[in-house]
Amino acid sequence: MLLNILLGLIGLGFLVVIHEWGHFIAARLCGVQVEAFSVGWGPVLYQREYRGTAYRISAIPLGGYCKMKGAESLQQAIDQKAASVPQETGSFYAASWWQRILILAAGPAVNVLAAILFFFVVYAVGYSYETFPNRVVVADTDTPAAAAGLETGDYILKIQDKAAATFDDIRREIGGNAGRQLRIEYQRNGSRATTTVAPEMVPESGMGRIGIFPFIEPVISDSGLSDYWHSTGLQPGDRLQALNSIEIEHAVAFEQGLRQLTADDLPISLQVERRTGNLEVIISTLPDDPQQLVLPWQTITAESPRAGPIGLAGLAIGETWDTLVLAGRSLRILFSGVEVTQAVSGPVQITHMVGEVATASFASGMQTGIVAVLQFLGLISIILAFMNLLPIPALDGGQIVLAIAGRISPKPLSPRFIARYQNIGALMVLLLIAFAVTSDILFLFQG
Numbered sequence: 001m002l003l004n005i006l007l008g009l010i011g012l013g014f015l016v017v018i019h020e021w022g023h024f025i026a027a028r029l030c031g032v033q034v035e036a037f038s039v040g041w042g043p044v045l046y047q048r049e050y051r052g053t054a055y056r057i058s059a060i061p062l063g064g065y066c067k068m069k070g071a072e073s074l075q076q077a078i079d080q081k082a083a084s085v086p087q088e089t090g091s092f093y094a095a096s097w098w099q100r101i102l103i104l105a106a107g108p109a110v111n112v113l114a115a116i117l118f119f120f121v122v123y124a125v126g127y128s129y130e131t132f133p134n135r136v137v138v139a140d141t142d143t144p145a146a147a148a149g150l151e152t153g154d155y156i157l158k159i160q161d162k163a164a165a166t167f168d169d170i171r172r173e174i175g176g177n178a179g180r181q182l183r184i185e186y187q188r189n190g191s192r193a194t195t196t197v198a199p200e201m202v203p204e205s206g207m208g209r210i211g212i213f214p215f216i217e218p219v220i221s222d223s224g225l226s227d228y229w230h231s232t233g234l235q236p237g238d239r240l241q242a243l244n245s246i247e248i249e250h251a252v253a254f255e256q257g258l259r260q261l262t263a264d265d266l267p268i269s270l271q272v273e274r275r276t277g278n279l280e281v282i283i284s285t286l287p288d289d290p291q292q293l294v295l296p297w298q299t300i301t302a303e304s305p306r307a308g309p310i311g312l313a314g315l316a317i318g319e320t321w322d323t324l325v326l327a328g329r330s331l332r333i334l335f336s337g338v339e340v341t342q343a344v345s346g347p348v349q350i351t352h353m354v355g356e357v358a359t360a361s362f363a364s365g366m367q368t369g370i371v372a373v374l375q376f377l378g379l380i381s382i383i384l385a386f387m388n389l390l391p392i393p394a395l396d397g398g399q400i401v402l403a404i405a406g407r408i409s410p411k412p413l414s415p416r417f418i419a420r421y422q423n424i425g426a427l428m429v430l431l432l433i434a435f436a437v438t439s440d441i442l443f444l445f446q447g
Helices: 002-029 073-079 097-125 167-175 227-232 251-259 309-335 347-362 366-388 396-408 415-445
Strands: 034-050 053-068 128-131 136-138 155-159 182-188 191-197 212-214 239-243 268-274 277-283 300-303
Touching (some): 002 034, 002 053, 002 097, 002 366, 073 415, 097 309, 097 366, 128 167, 155 167, 167 212, 239 251, 309 366
Antiparallel strands (some): 034 053, 128 300, 136 212, 155 182, 239 268, 268 277
């Protein structure tokens, strides 16, 4: 747990620091004096002056800040009841409107560029992952998938003209498009057809679903078999053929049939096809722990695309763009009756997730660890950029709106107006923080 938090703090802190570094570089280029640039917050542990900037390392290792000249000018103008904010040479407010926009946008821009770099390295290193084929099981007749005419056994080939080679591809496109009409190309009995479906939103997460599962051949994986199933005589590689004489077409059918059985149905007959021949396994007891009944199914191995440097850059930019679009669509969940405390993660959860991804992935090998961490950091970096560009007064996007308003206004914006605008933004941010902290508290108490 402590290692997860430490690694998470390093990863999340790095993304915030490079965000602030973007502001720092743009400010220097625009002639705005940066009074302090700190890695971390709170009490200063170390400081060194260089070319008019105090470079600091501070006690709280969560991000950092870039303090520009003129940060106190607004409050001074309010105290002095001035008609406009003082524009001292080298201060933020003395910069032209487009320079202020450039400085404000530079932080999110660096996060986006960092994400592109992360994804470029991910595709350059290459990775493989375990998944299931693009064949589906339709869960029920009362689902969006069934209403669209999809049937169990269909292969989903494309969603909105994007190839769906694996079930992971299907899940990603469906999950990120709740409520949108999607065009699906599928194959049934060798013939291709198209249909449209609108994924329904899952209230707990805001993600989309259409009521499908992967069509998994009922073959046991080479690893992960529970002690209970070992005790029954099942082995890796076994294919389950029938449960109490009812044919098992796919893994979902087996799991559904098994859930309907009780101790009154014992003993249970399981027909198995093994490399050495067919046999019958008799199940005379059921485990106390339902998790022991979960069977590991054989997967397929999918690999990341291969390309040259230009192609890798294209893949990285495409991944970044898709993630930005998904972030924009996900914003709707805050206004769609979703459980916000479950859909919004606070810094504790994000830090824990970054650390958990790092420790779990590096345990599987250096290459796996690098790929997983960079993928996750790329995702968080994009979300950080997107959130900061929202037109909320306290964020970069809100300050950009303020700079544009100052440009088109016939007279300078008054300090009191700017202060009220920023206070509204601070209130909105505090409200979001309250949701995030509540989510974190629930996360901690639920383990």
